[in-house]
Amino acid sequence: MNSHYDIAIIGGGVNGCGVARDAAGRGLSVYLCEQGDLASATSSASTKLLHGGLRYLEYYEFRLVREALQEREVVWRMAPHIVWPLRFVLPEAGKTRPWWMLRMGLFLYDHLGGRHSLPGTRSLDLSKDPAGRPLKPELRTSAFEYSDCWIDDARLVALNARDAADRGATIETRVKAMSARREADRWTLTTQNQRTGETAVVEAKILVNAAGPWAAQVLPSLTGAPARGVRLVQGSHIVVPRLYEHDRCYILQNPDRRIIFAIPYEDDFTLIGTTDLDFHSDPAKVIASPSEIEYLCSAASEYFAKPIMPTDVVWSYSGVRPLYDDGASEAQAATRDYVLELDDTGGAPLLSVFGGKITTYRRLAEHVMERLAPHLNDEARRIGKWSGGVALPGGDFPPDGVDALVKGLRGQYPWLQDSEARRLVKSYGTRAARILGDAGDRAALGVDFGAGLSEAEVRYLMTEEFALEVDDVLWRRSKLGLRLSPAEVERLAAFMADCAATRGATSGAELRAAL
Numbered sequence: 001m002n003s004h005y006d007i008a009i010i011g012g013g014v015n016g017c018g019v020a021r022d023a024a025g026r027g028l029s030v031y032l033c034e035q036g037d038l039a040s041a042t043s044s045a046s047t048k049l050l051h052g053g054l055r056y057l058e059y060y061e062f063r064l065v066r067e068a069l070q071e072r073e074v075v076w077r078m079a080p081h082i083v084w085p086l087r088f089v090l091p092e093a094g095k096t097r098p099w100w101m102l103r104m105g106l107f108l109y110d111h112l113g114g115r116h117s118l119p120g121t122r123s124l125d126l127s128k129d130p131a132g133r134p135l136k137p138e139l140r141t142s143a144f145e146y147s148d149c150w151i152d153d154a155r156l157v158a159l160n161a162r163d164a165a166d167r168g169a170t171i172e173t174r175v176k177a178m179s180a181r182r183e184a185d186r187w188t189l190t191t192q193n194q195r196t197g198e199t200a201v202v203e204a205k206i207l208v209n210a211a212g213p214w215a216a217q218v219l220p221s222l223t224g225a226p227a228r229g230v231r232l233v234q235g236s237h238i239v240v241p242r243l244y245e246h247d248r249c250y251i252l253q254n255p256d257r258r259i260i261f262a263i264p265y266e267d268d269f270t271l272i273g274t275t276d277l278d279f280h281s282d283p284a285k286v287i288a289s290p291s292e293i294e295y296l297c298s299a300a301s302e303y304f305a306k307p308i309m310p311t312d313v314v315w316s317y318s319g320v321r322p323l324y325d326d327g328a329s330e331a332q333a334a335t336r337d338y339v340l341e342l343d344d345t346g347g348a349p350l351l352s353v354f355g356g357k358i359t360t361y362r363r364l365a366e367h368v369m370e371r372l373a374p375h376l377n378d379e380a381r382r383i384g385k386w387s388g389g390v391a392l393p394g395g396d397f398p399p400d401g402v403d404a405l406v407k408g409l410r411g412q413y414p415w416l417q418d419s420e421a422r423r424l425v426k427s428y429g430t431r432a433a434r435i436l437g438d439a440g441d442r443a444a445l446g447v448d449f450g451a452g453l454s455e456a457e458v459r460y461l462m463t464e465e466f467a468l469e470v471d472d473v474l475w476r477r478s479k480l481g482l483r484l485s486p487a488e489v490e491r492l493a494a495f496m497a498d499c500a501a502t503r504g505a506t507s508g509a510e511l512r513a514a515l
């Protein structure tokens with residue numbers, strides 16, 4: 001492994017991996033270390049909306065909303081396998097904001113820019129529209145329906161990392177940045193493999209701190225610099241058996257002025273979230289608390305005819321928003337915009353990322369490169385912005401092309417069921433065929449771990465998508481954790497450990513080389 005790089009990045013969330021991809025695509029040599037798995041922190045715990053953020057208009061965040069609205073269709077085109085359009089139903093009932101204000105907000109939402117393919121807002125009569133049926137009878141009055149998109153957040157991160165690696169970046173998972181020494185023209189970063197305890201040294205001309213909720217702590221612990229203001233705000237989600245048949249989402253206003261979403265999830269479930277609570281503990285240990293689960297159940301039960309109980313919850317997850325601390329009094333009012341801090345006065349440059357959204361990760365990466373431009377070589381500056389026009393791995397097909405791809409896959413592999421082909425296409429896009437290879441039947445894919453997860457797919461995830469442990473496969477590269485039994489999980493874990501052990505691999509890079 002090379003140990004001298006142009007840029008070293010701490011953090012394998014959406015922002016770190018987005019910066020790695022952008023920088024590698026400009027011909028720079030890039031190193032990224034992630035202390036856990038890719039997207040193991042905030043970037044797999046979002047509501048998974050590629051959205052402008054209707055709510056942020058209330059806080060006059062026009063710059064952020066406009067950029068996010070524009071990015072919806074850009075990222076959709078880059079990754080049509082993991083992004084798809086959604087329609088949101090906003091019932092008038094339960095209103096905590098004047099109806100004219102919401103109408104005006106949605107007008108702005110439709111016209112701030114960037115909407116070319118997504119349909120605009122329309123009014124609904126919930127006494128007649130099927131979207132009224134799951135709601136309490138007295139709430140079936142009027143509603144607005146508008147567009148945003150869905151995105152598989154954790155897969156977005158893995159695809160950015162894969163693409164960065166395809167462009168020459170070194171991506172190391174389960175490797176923690178322990179300390180960093182600054183000199184006039186370089187950083188010396190000491191890392192530690194979290195599985196073996198081994199340490200290594202990496203040198204880079206530029207250091208990027210994309211450590212998300214840890215971004216403020218990383219600075220003093222690595223460099224001795226004072227901690228910066230990051231406001232940690234916890235958000236939790238619950239997953240319950242599917243609440244209704246249609247494919248639209250609900251955006252529901254609560255008496256406390258917060259809003260929650262109810263979103264169709266993984267075919268058989270509904271995702272409900274989120275909460276907004278200041279958080280003062282270790283981000284690695286965040287979990288949905290019983291009171292948050294209670295809050296989400298009762299907020300949704302205010303709207304749906306069938307009450308939702310904590311006992312209905314099949315899974316919950318929680319994450320910590322690493323927001324820039326703008327001094328807002330309420331957690332829900334803290335800015336969702338990002339702030340980049342460049343410190344290039346005391347030697348080699350250090351750029352820290354605070355805040356950000358899944359939706360705007362690509363623009364954030366572009367802004368990072370703009371800020372670093374004076375420190376980049378001529379070639380990198382000449383290449384300039386490129387990332388929005390190039391598909392992510394597997395995303396090289398038209399935005400409305402999922403059905404055609406599923407049909408093509410079934411034509412090539414007639415033994416594949418429609419639901420299986422669809423899951424593979426909506427995870428891997430055109431790269432699904434790399435998993436299936438020349439398999440003439442199901443048995444050729446090796447061990448069947450349950451719910452359609454084959455040995456061939458697991459090997460692909462381990463060699464191509466940096467998966468090392470069972471949760472990487474079941475909860476981040478896929479959501480098959482919702483479907484596998486404990487015995488099946490155990491069998492998969494044993495298989496993955498065996499793969500690594502028999503090859504003597506202790507790191508992702510070694511495993512990929514060995515498998």
Ligand SMILES: Cc1cc2nc3c(=O)[nH]c(=O)nc-3n(C[C@H](O)[C@H](O)[C@H](O)COP(=O)(O)OP(=O)(O)OC[C@H]3O[C@@H](n4cnc5c(N)ncnc54)[C@H](O)[C@@H]3O)c2cc1C
Binds near residue numbers: 012039041274
């Ligand atoms: C509840 C919730 C809902 C959200 N919903 C949405 C949404 O619907 N749409 C949207 O656009 N955005 C949403 N967001 C925002 C979005 O998820 C975050 O802004 C984004 O994921 C932050 O990414 P990041 O890369 O900065 O941080 P992270 O994903 O947390 O990545 C930082 C990484 O750095 C690693 N790290 C830390 N220290 C070290 C070290 N010393 N060495 C090596 N690695 C280290 C961590 O392990 C971590 O993986 C939501 C956020 C939350 C919490």
